[in-house]
Amino acid sequence: MGKYLLKSLLIFMLLFFGNNTLLSQEKKLKKAKEQYDKYQYIDAQETYLKVARKGYKSADLFMNLGDSYYFNSQFEEALKWYEELVNSYPDQIQPEYYFRYAQTLKTVERYQDSDIYMKKFAAANGNDLRAKLFLDGSDYLKRIDFQSGRFEIENASVNSSFVEFGTAFYGKNIVFSSSRDTLTFKKTIHQWNGEAFLNLFEAKYDSVNNNFSKIKRFDRKINSKFHESTPVFTKDTRTIYFTRNNFEEGKLGRDQKGTNKLKIYRSYKNPEGGWTTPQNLPFNSDEYSVAHPTLSSDEKTLYFSSDMPGGKGSSDLYEVAINSDGSFGEPKNLGDRINTEGKETFPFIGADGELYFSSDGHMGLGGLDVYVTKINPQTDKEKLVVNVGRPINGPKDDFAFIIDENTKKGYFSSNREGGKGSDDIYSFVELEDLKDFCETTIAGLVTDKDTNELLPGTKVSLYDSNNNLIQSFVVGDEATYSQLVECESSYFVRAEKEEYNTLEKLVNTSDKSQTIDTPLALEKKIKTADVGDDLTKILALKPIYFDFNGYTIRSDAKIELAKVIEVMNQYANMKLEIRAHTDSHGEDQYNLYLSEKRAEATVNYMIDNGISADRLTGKGYGETQLVNDCGNESNCEKDKHQLNRRSEFIIVK
Missing domain, CATH: 3.30.1330.60 (OmpA-like domain)
Structure with missing residues (x-):
């Protein structure tokens, strides 16, 4: 009797403590979700990880844990948890997670695997502009390689072991954002990433050594105890626009969920020195972020990034007119030629009207890549959004690109391997202008030579001039084929179908973009004949x-x-x-x-x-x-x- 009583007691204790453990995990998950919703990713990570290490699994857990790394640009860690999601819960994956998983695969240069999940994303979300860009530009690696090698880069001397990014020209000097903490007794730490808050720093140009030295904090009226970043100055250096946390008069503003957003501020240089108290711009809001300002060449238009309502993605690029009295017009979205459902951010306008920006929605090498297009295009060619190629872009985040188009020198920021800190500033020299991409397609219709009937199911193969197979596919019901090839090259197009003689055609491509119509009319091996036939x-x-x-x-x-x-x-x-x-x-x-x-x-x-x-x-x-x-x-x-x-x-x- 005592044996059965002891067994019952053990079962009760296991159930009791098991339920308490489950309740504890659920409480931790709830706490993590609250932290996650407030963008306190570091705290959320710790909570999620503790739950995961105890063997708790769910699609939501893996999604949120992956996101907590993804939105901090810790892509390899994000990849680990997205992979758990894909492998463990294939039936519970939301389309957006196919995209995020594909992006993290790129950051470890698994481009073929990334393409597989981009195809899944496109199949599940075909109206998404990112899906269309992928389907229309599946040769994106070839296009990126074509533009690569045009820049010479090096790690800038202003970097430290902390975060540095977001450079601005300031006369001969530069101003940039850094989390290097000069406070001896107190460090202000940001919960999103565990780093000190960003301030603006100025590096003075040393003409003797052709380098920057004497790095110091920028004006104390501009810097606060929270984030300041991504400044831009007017050409006379007397006006600054910059990004700051929603912080005014000693108070930190929050949205309805309690999250602090970003705003753009403007300040003027005093005649006697120093800067005026920064004023936030009228289109800022407590409910959304407005950040990363840049000016048009004539300084009559301000461009920026925002997640304001009505946008297409997680952040879009906008423009707003600056009136002669310093007031502003209404912000205008730059449209879906530029903006996707992903992230478009860090705009910069070159002297010749080029818009440089960073995006994870256009086809790139991983994370944020830098792209360029004409801000006011006059031709179809100028409407193209072009990846600037390696070495500016790589598998990680590459952003905050600026260039002096007279000297062809500039700066960009990246969290790539080999830097001094988590984000570093890189200087560059542009050695060659953007190249005109030559794009040739060989395409055609497959038919019966005698009857002109379509021949679906025909195998079409493309070989290079050395008879190496490039691509092979079977045509569908419409009996058409299309293959992107290189310019100034020779190819053999071969068509094979049972009961027909094999046909092969030589196609030579020129140095101009074009589509070469190459119909394939196959003859039957055995033909029927009747009275009256020729x-x-x-x-x-x-x-x-x-x-x-x-x-x-x-x-x-x-x-x-x-x-x-x-x-x-x-x-x-x-x-x-x-x-x-x-x-x-x-x-x-x-x-x-x-x-x-x-x-x-x-x-x-x-x-x-x-x-x-x-x-x-x-x-x-x-x-x-x-x-x-x-x-x-x-x-x-x-x-x-x-x-x-x-x-x-x-x-x-």
Whole structure:
């Protein structure tokens, strides 16, 4: 009896403590979710990790844990948890997580695997612009390689072991954001990433050593105890726009959920030195972020990034007019030529009207990549959004690109491997302008040569000039194929289908972008023939040529006639009528006579080569049965007249 009592007690204790453990995990998950919703990713990570390490699993746990790293640009850690999600809960994956997983795969250069999940994303979310960009630009790596190698980069001397990014030209000096903490006794730590808050720092240009030195904090009116970043100055250096946390008059503003957002502030330089108290711009809000300002070349337009309502993605690029009195117009979204459902941010306007920006929605190498396009395009070419290529871009985040287009020198920021801190500033020299991309496509329709019927199911293969297979595919119901190839190259296009002769065509591409129409008309190996059919078409005979004004069988005609004779030898009951035709040149009566002599010569040749005379008849039609409108009064070209100079071998039995 005591044995059963002890067993019951043990079961009760296991259930009790098991339920308490489950309740504890659920409480931790709730706490983590609250932290996550407030963007306190570091705290959320710790809570999620503790739960995961105890063996607790769910799709939500893996999604949120992955996100807590993804939104801090810790992509390799994010990849680990997204992979758990994909492998453990394939039926519970939201389309956006196919995209995020694909992005993190890129950051470890698993581009083929990334493409697999981008295809899944596109299949589940086909109307998403990121999906369309992927489907339309599946050769994105080739395009990026084409633009690569145009920059020479190096890690900037201003970097420390902390975060540095977001450089601005300030006369000959530069101003940038850094989390280096100069406070001796107190460090202000940001809960999003565990780093000190960002301040602006100025580096003075040393003309003797052609370098930057004497790095110091920027003006104390500009810097606060929270974030300041991504400044831009007017050309006279007397006005600054910059990004700061929603912090004014010693108070930290929050949205309805309690989250502090970013705002753009403006300040003016005092004549006696220092800067005026920064004022936040009228289109800022407590409910959304406005950040990363830049100015047009004429300084009449401000560009920025925001997640304000009405945008397309997690952040979009906007423009707003700066009026002559310093007031502002209404912000205008730059539209879906530039903005995607992903993140578009860190705009910069070059002197020639180029818009540089960073995005994870356009096709790139991983994380944020830098792109360029014309802000006011005049041609279709100028509308293109182009990845600037390696070495500016890589598998991690690359952003905050600026360039002096007179000197071709500039800066960008990146969290790539090999830097001094988690984000570093890199200086660069642009060695070569953006290259015009040459894009050639070989495309065509696959048909039956005799009937012109479509031939779905045909295997089409593309080989390079060394006969190496590039691509092979089977055409669908529409019997069309299309393949992007390199310019100034040679290719063989081969079509194969059961019951048809294999066809191969040589295609040479030029140095211009184009689509080369290459139809593939296949011949059946075994063809059917009936009374009234023309063996000329069935056997695809070349024209039976005669010398001018002559009717002697030429050597090239003998080859074609040998094919007809061979068919008649195979089918002993077949009878033919040989019909000879001329074009409209010359007198009608003479053409009739000439065609009759040619028909007679053809019959006699075939009889001499073993075909019984009672199986053949011949008739000349002169110019009475033209296949086109090239009659006596016409001005047809030679090739059109040539169509009328023909022989027919009509089956009469």
